[in-house]
Amino acid sequence: VKLYNLKAKHGMSDAKKILSALGMSYEKIYACPNDCILYRKDYEDSTNCPTCGVSRWKEGKDAILKEGVPAKVVWYFPPIPRFKRMFQSHKTAKSLTWHAARKSVDSHMSHPPDSRLGNLLMINGPSL
Incomplete structure (x- = not known):
């Protein structure tokens, strides 16, 4: 714009x-x-x-x-x-x-990559 x-x-x-x-x-x-x-x-x-x-x-x-x-x-x-x-x-x-620097440690999601699915995608991303 x-x-x-x-x-x-x-x-x-x-x-x-x-x-x-x-x-x-x-x-x-x-x-x-x-x-x-x-x-x-x-x-x-x-x-x-x-x-x-x-x-x-x-x-x-x-x-x-x-x-x-x-x-x-x-x-x-x-x-x-x-x-x-x-x-x-x-x-x-x-x-x-x-989002990479502030990973949650208290098991509360503060950003979508902090979720279980987000972690799975980060680990297996290229193979999906």
Whole structure:
């Protein structure tokens, strides 16, 4: 939401400058206007959505499709650089690791991972 407000207030170029200054990369992915699919991998060269049949491109004022102007664009932010930035701050890192650092010892659940099921998931998580 903050990125949207930034884009609306200052324009795309300022949003891109701020993101690059923060070291946050992003990838633009074209999407179906009805949120059916993302136009990548198998659908990268498609012009219409295989699910709903809607065109991938915006319509102009005269109802002519504008090739090259996507109807919907999704900004994908890779999670690893974001996690690295979040853990750079000691205060934020402490908040993010709270559930691992504050295990309950008095058998009262203060956080869902403290429950029996939570412990089972922590132990057997990758095998489930």
